[in-house]
Amino acid sequence: MRRGLGAKLWIPSLALERAGLEVVDIENLRRHYAPTLDAWVERFEQRWDAITAGGAVAGVGIEATSFGQGLVHHTLRELDVLLPDGSIVTCTPDNEHRDLFFGFPNSYGSLGYALRLVLETVPVKPCVRVEHLRFGQADTFFAALEQHCAGDADFIDGVVFDSHALVLNLARFIDEAQAPSLSDYGFERIYYRPLLDTPVDHLAVRDYIWRWDTDWFWCSKNVGAQNPLLRRLVFGRSRLNSRTYTRLMRWNARWGITRRLARLQLSLLGDGP
Numbered sequence: 001m002r003r004g005l006g007a008k009l010w011i012p013s014l015a016l017e018r019a020g021l022e023v024v025d026i027e028n029l030r031r032h033y034a035p036t037l038d039a040w041v042e043r044f045e046q047r048w049d050a051i052t053a054g055g056a057v058a059g060v061g062i063e064a065t066s067f068g069q070g071l072v073h074h075t076l077r078e079l080d081v082l083l084p085d086g087s088i089v090t091c092t093p094d095n096e097h098r099d100l101f102f103g104f105p106n107s108y109g110s111l112g113y114a115l116r117l118v119l120e121t122v123p124v125k126p127c128v129r130v131e132h133l134r135f136g137q138a139d140t141f142f143a144a145l146e147q148h149c150a151g152d153a154d155f156i157d158g159v160v161f162d163s164h165a166l167v168l169n170l171a172r173f174i175d176e177a178q179a180p181s182l183s184d185y186g187f188e189r190i191y192y193r194p195l196l197d198t199p200v201d202h203l204a205v206r207d208y209i210w211r212w213d214t215d216w217f218w219c220s221k222n223v224g225a226q227n228p229l230l231r232r233l234v235f236g237r238s239r240l241n242s243r244t245y246t247r248l249m250r251w252n253a254r255w256g257i258t259r260r261l262a263r264l265q266l267s268l269l270g271d272g273p
C-alpha cells in the first residue's frame with residue numbers, strides 16, 4: 001500500500017465503529033450462535049409439555065388406556081423419519097419403509113428422528129371421574145384388575161403403596177355438568193395422596209392426563225418439593241413438573257451430589273473405602 005493512500009480510503013467498518021456499532025468477522029458470528037440457541041431451547045422447553053409423541057413412540061410408552069387401545073406405538077399409522085444421511089422418509093406399515101415403521105418403537109432415536117407422526121386418537125369428554133378401589137391383598141387386587149380390563153372403564157391404572165395397600169383407579173370420561181367439582185393437583189395438592197382415602201375424584205381431562213407430572217409420580221419428595229413451604233416458596237406452580245426434576249437429575253448426574261453424600265455417609269459410618 002502506498003504511503004498516504006489509506007487516509008483517502010473510505011473503510012466502511014471504521015465508519016460503522018465510529019458510529020458506535022461493533023464490526024466482527026463473519027467467522028466470529030459463531031459466538032452469537034450459542035446464546036441464541038440456548039435462548040431458543042429455553043423458550044421451546046417453557047412451552048412444551050414434557051412427554052412428546054415422538055418420545056413416547058421411540059421409547060414404547062404405555063399408559064392408562066393401553067389395556068384397551070394398546071401401547072402408544074400401536075396407534076401409529078404413519079411417520080416421517082429424518083435419517084442420518086439427512087434424508088426424510090415417510091414410513092407406513094405397507095410401503096417400502098415398513099421395516100423402519102415396525103423397527104422404530106423401542107429404537108430410542110438410534111435409527112432416526114421422527115419429525116411427523118400420524119396417530120389414532122379417541123373422542124374425549126371435558127372431564128374424568130376416577131374411582132379408587134382399595135385392596136389389602138395382591139391376589140384380590142390383580143383379580144379385580146383383570147375383571148375391570150374387560151369392563152367399560154376408559155382408563156385404568158393402579159398404585160401399590162405397600163403389600164397391604166393396593167389401589168386400583170378406574171376412570172371414565174364425563175361431561176362437565178356431571179362433575180360436582182374439579183380437583184387441581186397442579187400446585188398445592190399431591191395426586192397420589194387422596195388415592196388411599198378418597199373413593200371418588202373428578203378432574204378436567206387435561207389435568208387427568210398430566211396427573212403424575214406435578215410430582216413426577218411421587219419422586220418430587222426426594223428434592224423437598226412435597227414440603228408445603230418449599231413447594232410454595234421455592235418451586236411454585238410453574239416449576240412443579242417433570243421438566244424441573246429432569247433438570248435437577250441432570251445437574252445431579254453432572255456434579256455427583258447424591259454420590260458424594262452417599263460416600264460421605266458411608267465413611268462416617270465407617271464402611272467407606
Ligand SMILES: Cc1cc2nc3c(=O)[nH]c(=O)nc-3n(C[C@H](O)[C@H](O)[C@H](O)COP(=O)(O)OP(=O)(O)OC[C@H]3O[C@@H](n4cnc5c(N)ncnc54)[C@H](O)[C@@H]3O)c2cc1C
Nearest residue numbers: 051052054055056058059061062108109113114212213242
Ligand atoms: C411424569 C412422567 C410420567 C410418565 N409416565 C409414563 C407412563 O405412564 N408410561 C410410560 O410408558 N412412560 C411414562 N413416562 C416416561 C416417558 O413416556 C418416556 O420417557 C418417553 O420416552 C418420554 O418422551 P420424551 O418426548 O420426553 O422423550 P425423551 O425423554 O426426550 O427421549 C426418550 C428417548 O426417545 C428418543 N426420542 C425422543 N423424541 C424422539 C423422536 N422424535 N424421534 C426419535 N427418537 C426420539 C430420545 O432419543 C430418547 O432415547 C413418564 C415420564 C414422566 C416424566
